[in-house]
Amino acid sequence: MSVVVMQKEQLRSVIEAAIRAAQRSGELELSTVPEIGLEAPRDAGHGDFASNIALVAAKMARKPSREVAQIIVDHLTLGEFIQDVEVAGPGFINFFLSKQWLNDTVRIIDQQGESYGDSQLGSDQKILLEFVSANPVGPMNVVNARAAAVGDTLARLFRAVGYTVGTEFYVNDAGNQADVFARSLEARFQQLSDPDYPFPEDGYPAAYVGDLALRLKETHPELAEMSLEDRLAFCKRWGTDQMVEMQRNDLRNYGVEFDLWFRERDLHAAGALEKSIANLKKRGMIFEAEDALWFRSTEFDDDKDRVLVKSDGSYTYVTADIAYHQDKLQRGYTKLINIWGPDHHGYIGRMQAAIQALGYSKDTLEVLILQYVALMRHGQQVKMSKRAGEFITMQDLVEEVGKDAARFFFLNRSPESHLDFDLDLAVQQSNENPVFYVQYAHARISSILRQGQEMGVFLPRADQVDLDLLVHESEVALMKQLATLPDEIVAAALQREPHRITRYALDLASLFHSFYTHCHILGEKEELRNARLVLAASVRTVLRKVLGLLGVDAPEQM
RNA sequence: GCGCCUGUAGCUCAGGGGAUAGAGCAUCGGACUUCUAAUCCGAGUGCCGCAGGUUCGAUUCCUGCCAGGCGCACCA
Incomplete structure (x- = not known):
């Protein structure tokens, strides 16, 4: 227990005793003793701790709050640790303590070192914290950087209060974007020998795909001999692996290391999606319509039901995500916390529905939504355009301002606030x-x-x-x-x-x-x-x- | 239309049912023969977006409105 909490408990029992004494003497008529509020006032002139108990109790006592405060003060038994008491303002009771508790604090810090401040509050919870989870098809952006800072520090905080914590990065290497990326890489690869080879219309034009193709050509020249299908499959696997390594490296330079990088493709390979669907079916949460398979998520307050298997037989993103979350729970985690960007807030409802459909309580899954980051330079917002290739990546940012400034700036704002990141200020050594x-x-x-x-x-x-x-x-x-x-x-x-x-x-x-x-x-x-x-x-x-x-x-x- | 976030000092932002609403920056004025002046000390600044409601007390909670940002796929 912290020294502050100990002081408050001590004061609470002293105040409660005073109230009871006043009740016995008939000066204070209270049917119950209300919760005794204690806080450390902002203004040091208001003492070490102040209680609003008289204001809360005034109505019940049918007396003005200042009078109630004075009655309580008159019945206080001042131990050695209380130096002075005063009634102030509308009826606050301000306590001035001997500084013994402050000396104790210094001694405790000396004893405990950097474990000072740690506690065991959360020892019964096993938390899985998932964050960043950027698609493995390119460099990470500044919202990913914000998520990384917030997630990593939350994990450290959770551990400090005694939770068991696992951190995970979910690698979405089996979806549509991975396919588009694979086709882009394959096209760049082919263009190295045939400049006229067509580049997909929706492909990623950025230069890093071309760089990657060069490396692919060097390390795997045999690709040219494969069938298109095999080549695409290889590009998808090899390419996303390369991106994951790049992301892992960028995050490491940023001071963030994950306990687990979870691959979506492993879920597919293990048949986890089918199992999740079967599980939901067993619970009566599945129906068929318009040639697709649907999850009856409206059963749990979602806005609309969600497609799990499209009419072409492929899975939607939700299906893999349900399987992933089921996997998390099967690994024994009691609380799942996800940190998402603002563009995913509409996704919360269906995932919480899924968690409930699987038989867990709604609050098993907690989603923290971060807001956007605007980079500011010379007082102007830095315009970014993916299409035009004007894009500041997480790595660019960390290179420009350093890990420490980047993390501190992201952590210096409440997570749900929109953030103006002042690049000029972040590099100033002043x-x-x-x-x-x-x-x-x-x-x-x-x-x-x-x-x-x-x-x-x-x-x-x-x-x-x-x-x-x-x-x-x-x-x-x-x-x-x-x-x-x-x-x-x-x-x-x-x-x-x-x-x-x-x-x-x-x-x-x-x-x-x-x-x-x-x-x-x-x-x-x-x-x-x-x-x-x-x-x-x-x-x-x-x-x-x-x-x-x-x-x-x-x-x-x- | 529905949903999420935001609206507090010139700027960037804290705070939060209670005592004169805070910090940094910016502005102005001071402090180095002394452990790093990358610091400190002092000064001014506010219809806490608007309107109702709950309360002894609302900037804080509730409702409605206004403004800004962002979502609302058989994309991820």
């Missing part, structure tokens, strides 16, 4: 660039510790220093921020809001920079110096922790 701001705080602390060592001053353990010496406003604010990390991690994980962590990192860095300006460390007398060294070190530990969650490097110097 205070305007938030990722540098945070990294600089880490480098500064590292530098202090380094210089300390050079002059023979070593970092003491937290329990060897007098943390009560840390009383400066900026020190106390810093310690409070450190104390909130465990709760922030839990909130970010449970609410799927990784941007809470970038925010936290920025706030922590800001508080550190302020502390740094106001409080010197190495030049101070030994006792104070040591206490501040421990504080600075704990800030560094926490910065490492949060940057690690974000997948951003924590440089020792800049």
